[in-house]
Amino acid sequence: MLQRRRVLTWLAWAAWSLAVPAPASAADADAPALLLAQVYRPGMALHGYWVSEKYDGVRGYWDGQRLRTRGGEVVNAPAWFTAGWPAQPLDGELWAGRGQFAQAQSTTARQTPDDAAWRQLRFMVFDLPAHGGSFDERLGALQTLVASLQQPWVQAVPQQRVATDAALQALLARTVRGGGEGLMLHRGASHYRAGRSDDLLKVKTHDDTEARVVGHIPGQGKHAGRLGALLVEMPSGQRFKLGTGLTDAERESPPPLGSWVTYRFRGQHASGLPRFASFVRVRHDRP
Structure with a gap:
């Protein structure tokens, strides 16, 4: 019963997170022009x-x-x-x-x-x-x-x-x-x-770049009751799921909405989305 309640609570939270836009930061407007x-x-x-x-x-x-x-x-x-x-x-x-x-x-x-x-x-x-x-x-x-x-x-x-x-x-x-x-x-x-x-x-020997977390997608199977994948948004506005590379600890306590994460990839699809994207880490130096 406790596990079932936990899963239902996580599903409700994840559904809410998908509907909430990434929060804006006051630091964004003050970012240096680099x-x-x-x-x-x-x-x-x-x-x-x-x-x-x-x-x-x-x-x-x-x-x-x-x-x-x-x-x-x-x-x-x-x-x-x-x-x-x-x-x-x-x-x-x-x-x-x-x-x-x-x-x-x-x-x-x-x-x-x-x-x-x-x-x-x-x-x-x-x-x-x-x-x-x-x-x-x-x-x-x-x-x-x-x-x-x-x-x-x-x-x-x-x-x-x-x-x-x-x-x-x-x-x-x-x-x-x-x-x-x-x-x-x-x-x-x-x-x-x-x-x-x-x-x-x-x-570099591999490609990597950053994207903003805009949603948490519930896991299934062995990841039931915790994070399955991050929904991330590229600077172009395109979104994709990022699930590979996440540790158990990161699935239990996912990077918050609005945070920036680094991911690796190997080339791009014709649409511009990355191929074989894999989570690397959270970028705490970006608001």
């Missing part, structure tokens, strides 16, 4: 691009006064962490090291900063959004600025050149073998502009 990456396509000309490691951390945007996430929420860093930072904006990644995304996310999400945890983070700066020059010009200014801070937890992201796709793939393989997530390509002649374009490209 340069975002497209996906590298083999065969693209590499002349003029800088190459760096793709750091698996939390996007951090210093607006000259506050450290904020990609979604616009304020990051409550210890006062010493941002002391002496410039009035001009810095764009970078709050990074705890290779394979330590969960550590970076939990540290930056705390309302009361954990001083010891923050001492394990680095702010990897990769751009100066308010600088009016090309990336070639911004890169020199960025390196000079970071060096002037003399703070070991603030570092300029190392950049290099590669000439061919074969060299790029070899560098990607070495990076992934060492525990890295992938690579980034930044067009040297480009100016900083918000949104996605080929000025910034990500190079």
